[in-house]
Amino acid sequence: MESANFNADRTAPSAPKPSSSTRNVLSSDVEIKGTVKFQHDLIVDGKIEGDIQSTGNLTIGENARIKAEVKTGSVIVYGKIHGNLTAVERVELKSSAEVVGDIKAKVLTIDAGAIFVGKSTVGTPSQSAPSQPELKPIANQAAVAVTQPLLAEK
Secondary structure (H helix, E strand, O other): OHHHHHHHHHHOOOOOOOOOOOEEEEOOOOEEEEEEEEOOEEEEOOEEEEEEEEOOEEEEOOOOEEEEEEEEEEEEEOOEEEOOEEEEEEEEEOOOOEEEOOEEEOEEEEOOOOEEEOOEEEOOOOOOHHHOHHHOOHHHHHHHHHHHHHHHHO
């Protein structure tokens, strides 16, 4: 009977499978120079100089000091980043964030108090945007400006 229990116990536990909720943490005493790659979630509170690449979610803690090109699924920034941020989904700059570099994302949120120096490209451009010649001529813009006061008087 003991051997039956042993076999049952031996087969019951299975190896843990990586899940999408896996969170990796680089604490404030960690410094990395080079390329950081990860798949799920990463919280950085230390220093990174180089590149950060991922399809997952990156959280930059308040103590973090990053000098890197960041390409990831989404980014939440509480600390300081010098470098360009490119996110497939979203970039969130919290009130303690300082970002010097360009941002590209589908969604960009900036809390009051956050510092952002750079240019941003937000959203996904529609394919029909370049084929709208009526927005380009200056004469049409002047005509619109002249007709607006007439509409306002009615």
